[in-house]
Amino acid sequence: MHRLSVKLLVSIAVLAAAASVAGLGTFATFTSSTTASNTVSSGTVSIALGAVGPANRLTVDATAVAPGDTIQRAFDLANNGSINLAAAPTLTTSASPSSLLDSNVTDGLQMVIQKCSVAWTESGPPYTYTCGGTTTSVLASRPVIGSGLALSNLGSLVTAGAPAEHLKLTLTLPSTADNTFQGLTSTLTYTFNGTQRAATDK
Numbered sequence: 001m002h003r004l005s006v007k008l009l010v011s012i013a014v015l016a017a018a019a020s021v022a023g024l025g026t027f028a029t030f031t032s033s034t035t036a037s038n039t040v041s042s043g044t045v046s047i048a049l050g051a052v053g054p055a056n057r058l059t060v061d062a063t064a065v066a067p068g069d070t071i072q073r074a075f076d077l078a079n080n081g082s083i084n085l086a087a088a089p090t091l092t093t094s095a096s097p098s099s100l101l102d103s104n105v106t107d108g109l110q111m112v113i114q115k116c117s118v119a120w121t122e123s124g125p126p127y128t129y130t131c132g133g134t135t136t137s138v139l140a141s142r143p144v145i146g147s148g149l150a151l152s153n154l155g156s157l158v159t160a161g162a163p164a165e166h167l168k169l170t171l172t173l174p175s176t177a178d179n180t181f182q183g184l185t186s187t188l189t190y191t192f193n194g195t196q197r198a199a200t201d202k
């Protein structure tokens with residue numbers, strides 16, 4: 001009986017070893033592979049003002065303003081991004097601190113924006129400008145504070161990388177401003193906004 005058990009165990013071991021060797025052969029297969037790669041990069045939307053100086057006087061303050069005075073400030077506006085816009089940029093203005101100078105829509109500051117087909121010729125300070133080319137309206141006279149204001153004749157800025165537009169902002173304190181406007185201060189902020197074109201295939 002003992003001999004039979006030994007023989008049986010040896011037989012099982014031999015069969016297991018044989019099965020193991022045979023199993024090695026089942027993993028030998030033909031293979032093939034191929035690869036490809038590409039680079040995806042996102043674009044930019046970038047509405048930019050000109051460098052501080054003759055191409056951007058919007059940062060220059062005005063003091064001792066009296067009723068009837070005007071404040072002229074030239075600036076360049078460009079689309080420096082790599083993605084076209086859906087439409088021309090819009091303008092939002094705000095004031096902080098605020099006063100009657102900006103909050104009174106009738107007798108407070110009034111704003112006009114024009115563009116010149118070439119760079120404005122500057123004199124001053126105090127700054128005044130003449131246009132050696134063609135002048136067109138960008139924003140008709142209105143109270144200085146507004147949100148999402150549409151700007152006319154700036155369609156060229158829809159195209160990314162287009163040449164800058166030469167603009168001039170004029171603020172006027174109406175001659176109807178009375179004594180309640182004396183000694184006031186408003187700090188105005190001008191924000192130009194651009195929105196990307198509609199999504200498309202790439």
